[in-house]
Amino acid sequence: MNSLILVLSVIIIFIIAYATYGSYLCKTWGLDPKKQTPAHTMEDGVDYCPAKAPVLLGHHFASIAGAGPIVGPIQAAVFGWLPVMLWIVIGSIFVGGVHDMGALFASVRHDGKSLGEVIHSTMGDTGRKLFSWFAWLTLILVIAAFTAICAGLFVSTPAAGSTSILFIILAIAFGFFVYRKGAGLGVSTVVGVVLLFACIWLGMRFQFTAGFTKSTWVIILVAYITVASVAPVWILLQPRDYLNSFLLYAMIIGAVLGLVILHPTIEAKSFVAFNTGNMNYLFPMLFVTVACGAISGFHALVGSGTTSKQIDNEKDVKLIGYGSMLIEGVLATIAIITATYIATPELGELLSDGGPMNVFATGIGNFMQSFGIPFETGKVFTSLAISAFALTSLDTATRLGRFIFQELFDNRQSADEKANVLTNKYVSTVITAGLGGLLAVMGYAKVWPIFGSANQLLAALALLTLAAYLKKSGKSNKVAVIPTIFMFVVTFAALVLLIIQKSADFATNWILVIIAAILLVLAVVLARFGYKTLTETTEEKIKG
Amino acid sequence: MDNEKVKEFLNNFKLFFQGATDFNRKSQSLLMKESHNEMDDFILLCFGDILGIPIPTSYYSLELLPLIADDLDGWQRRMVSRLYIWGEKWGDFDLDA
Numbered sequence: 204m205n206s207l208i209l210v211l212s213v214i215i216i217f218i219i220a221y222a223t224y225g226s227y228l229c230k231t232w233g234l235d236p237k238k239q240t241p242a243h244t245m246e247d248g249v250d251y252c253p254a255k256a257p258v259l260l261g262h263h264f265a266s267i268a269g270a271g272p273i274v275g276p277i278q279a280a281v282f283g284w285l286p287v288m289l290w291i292v293i294g295s296i297f298v299g300g301v302h303d304m305g306a307l308f309a310s311v312r313h314d315g316k317s318l319g320e321v322i323h324s325t326m327g328d329t330g331r332k333l334f335s336w337f338a339w340l341t342l343i344l345v346i347a348a349f350t351a352i353c354a355g356l357f358v359s360t361p362a363a364g365s366t367s368i369l370f371i372i373l374a375i376a377f378g379f380f381v382y383r384k385g386a387g388l389g390v391s392t393v394v395g396v397v398l399l400f401a402c403i404w405l406g407m408r409f410q411f412t413a414g415f416t417k418s419t420w421v422i423i424l425v426a427y428i429t430v431a432s433v434a435p436v437w438i439l440l441q442p443r444d445y446l447n448s449f450l451l452y453a454m455i456i457g458a459v460l461g462l463v464i465l466h467p468t469i470e471a472k473s474f475v476a477f478n479t480g481n482m483n484y485l486f487p488m489l490f491v492t493v494a495c496g497a498i499s500g501f502h503a504l505v506g507s508g509t510t511s512k513q514i515d516n517e518k519d520v521k522l523i524g525y526g527s528m529l530i531e532g533v534l535a536t537i538a539i540i541t542a543t544y545i546a547t548p549e550l551g552e553l554l555s556d557g558g559p560m561n562v563f564a565t566g567i568g569n570f571m572q573s574f575g576i577p578f579e580t581g582k583v584f585t586s587l588a589i590s591a592f593a594l595t596s597l598d599t600a601t602r603l604g605r606f607i608f609q610e611l612f613d614n615r616q617s618a619d620e621k622a623n624v625l626t627n628k629y630v631s632t633v634i635t636a637g638l639g640g641l642l643a644v645m646g647y648a649k650v651w652p653i654f655g656s657a658n659q660l661l662a663a664l665a666l667l668t669l670a671a672y673l674k675k676s677g678k679s680n681k682v683a684v685i686p687t688i689f690m691f692v693v694t695f696a697a698l699v700l701l702i703i704q705k706s707a708d709f710a711t712n713w714i715l716v717i718i719a720a721i722l723l724v725l726a727v728v729l730a731r732f733g734y735k736t737l738t739e740t741t742e743e744k745i746k747g
Numbered sequence: 748m749d750n751e752k753v754k755e756f757l758n759n760f761k762l763f764f765q766g767a768t769d770f771n772r773k774s775q776s777l778l779m780k781e782s783h784n785e786m787d788d789f790i791l792l793c794f795g796d797i798l799g800i801p802i803p804t805s806y807y808s809l810e811l812l813p814l815i816a817d818d819l820d821g822w823q824r825r826m827v828s829r830l831y832i833w834g835e836k837w838g839d840f841d842l843d844a
Contacts, residue, residue, distance in 0.1 A: 247821040261766020
């Protein structure tokens with residue numbers, strides 16, 4: 204099948220869904236264009252400020268799209284491309300779109316408060332504590348998954364490792380010159396981007412190969428994120444984010460150009476097997492592996508974090524919440540095409556060699572070759588772009604994990620009480636990053652499904668909050684309840700399966716088994732709470 | 748489709764890319780938020796008594812009131828509605844995951 208036709212048909216299906224199901228959601232939820240949004244009622248010029256709908260759509264899309272929609276679909280391609288494709292299309296329309304739009308809508312109706320705060324107001328303090336532990340565990344899994352993915356990539360493409368290190372040095376220098384020496388942003392950007400490409404050239408010449416195993420890279424990365432997440436944002440996080448965006452857009456342009464010029468025929472099998480071995484069943488594993496392209500709990504956090512505070516008019520909720528999820532579905536489709544462009548036996552080899560990012564980098568490298576960029580350069584460039592992405596995720600996840608951990612252990616009642624050592628900034632960072640690193644050593648293949656389950660549990664929780672809110676406001680909540688049940692079933696099944704699978708080798712996998720067990724207990728508690736909330740007749744806890 | 752509509756659509760398309768490729772926005776907002784957080788802490792140190800926290804220096808810091816008066820409204824709302832820190836922080840960082 205020609206890949207260009209596949210992409211186009213997905214786009215057409217999404218446009219139809221947007222016009223029909225999207226409008227149906229607007230009608231049943233009662234989106235009111237006349238109602239004032241928090242961006243107007245609470246305008247402060249910092250967080251709360253109305254933004255034009257298309258601009259905000261761009262912002263929101265850029266925030267939810269990242270390494271996720273690339274890693275998941277490629278990893279799941281072992282089942283064959285057709286089931287992944289179907290889950291992306293159906294999931295985006297009926298589950299992910301509802302979830303993203305719903306989280307945004309609920310947040311807009313709660314003064315633009317974040318999901319955590321909305322949950323707090325519905326579940327009370329115990330609920331908040333539970334949610335904090337759950338969020339912390341999820342972040343540990345983010346750290347583990349992305350550390351492992353980067354380490355794998357750096358071993359399989361050594362040039363990407365040395366380029367990434369040079370890139371970090373460049374970012375620090377950029378931050379220093381712009382924010383401490385007062386260098387102009389325009390000139391610095393030009394110099395920065397030129398040096399960025401020089402880094403790739405240099406990185407390809409000096410490669411860390413001898414002695415740099417996966418574990419070595421994990422240790423280096425953990426040390427790096429520990430330092431990076433306690434450093435002030437201007438020195439590293441901010442300039443790296445800034446330079447990253449140039450890499451990202453160059454990569455997207457390369458991929459799209461290559462796709463149009465090459466429009467490869469899909470070589471891989473459309474369906475491989477229901478069980479690809481080692482208890483890797485299509486149900487539920489596919490649904491926790493492909494998160495970002497179909498439904499992802501993290502989107503609820505973005506939607507209810509920044510976006511909801513900038514919604515100009517309630518009618519924009521459909522475009523921004525539902526629309527951006529569908530665009531992300533298209534992105535995931537492109538990711539699956541890069542994976543399937545490579546024939547199945549090679550795919551397995553590349554996957555076990557350097558993980559999904561290796562597959563993606565090889566695919567895009569091939570694409571770029573079609574318009575004259577040497578394969579090796581294209582591959583290193585793509586590797587750098589996606590590892591830079593992953594490093595940003597690592598940095599921010601460690602920062603957030605540290606805040607949560609500190610707050611969990613801060614039980615002081617009066618000012619003169621001695622602070623718990625666990626609330627120390629450095630101690631909490633080392634614990635958070637260290638635990639992530641410990642898990643990362645086990646390899647991404649083992650961590651990713653558990654991370655996926657945690658992420659989907661978060662999505663289930665967001666959908667549950669939406670269902671509860673809709674019920675409270677006297678509207679039909681079927682569109683939210685059915686996906687909620689589905690997501691809970693998927694996470695239960697996945698976690699039980701993972702526990703059984705990992706318990707076979709308990710001595711090496713004990714941390715994973717314990718984390719999966721804790722997540723399962725949390726899922727049970729949350730499901731029980733959800734059942735209670737949705738069946739109660741007079742419910743006053745949820746703010747209307 | 749008439750000319751106006753095509754024009755509007757193209758303009759919206761442009762705005763979408765403007766939003767998505769706004770290199771500066773995401774990274775600048777991080778810096779803005781950090782500096783605003785610092786400002787919030789500073790106001791807390793100077794005018795904590797508005798929230799009922801006794802501040803011994805408030806007699807002197809009162810001199811700053813005209814300079815800070817504009818910020819006080821938003822600041823007070825933020826302080827009062829703050830339930831816990833990470834709930835807020837989570838929205839500031841996007842994880843790209």
